[in-house]
Amino acid sequence: DTGVSQDPRHKITKRGQNVTFRCDPISEHNRLYWYRQTLGQGPEFLTYFQNEAQLEKSRLLSDRFSAERPKGSFSTLEIQRTEQGDSAMYLCAVQPPVGEKLFFGSGTQLSVL
């Protein structure tokens, strides 16, 4: 149990549709990350929250992507007007208040047809 729950596990959508993923840290972690992983690659950083504040966004996060973390608890990642290139595993990770270790959820596998 990594302490991070992600929903849904799998999402299949048609090009042009909007999708939203949710991340629920089981225990309170004030630092939360979203990563994207494509086949044969390592996870790539997308964005970082400290509590409810989004402190950093990667250049990978185009205007079609938006992430929120209301009240510093769960987080959502929305992709608008999905493209086939958005097909990937979207991973949420949390970091304890002290230390550098990241703990990942099982991810949401997105397939855009």
Add this chain to the structure above:
Amino acid sequence: QKEVEQDPGPLSVPEGAIVSLNCTYSNSAFQYFMWYRQYSRKGPELLMYTYSSGNKEDGRFTAQVDKSSKYISLFIRDSQPSDSATYLCAMSVRGGATNKLIFGTGTLLAVQP
């Protein structure tokens, strides 16, 4: 050039063999080094965590960091079929604003019974 380079494999070894996995990096500011194991369609699982140069052992796993050569290794002794997975190296900068991890591409390991 990527900040973190990792041989993607695949690497196939017989059960009981000693496995050596390696990463090189270019950013001399990296000070925290981690190894993750990722099974198919799952999120990465933290295996080993080291800070700065030196060795760290945990059961059958040993992590080595050589900052002078910008080279890190993970050794697996007495490898088991259950060790078959993708192994990802990851590292971060000390005191960075976000503590985000930069990952290698991962090495796919298959341990044959």
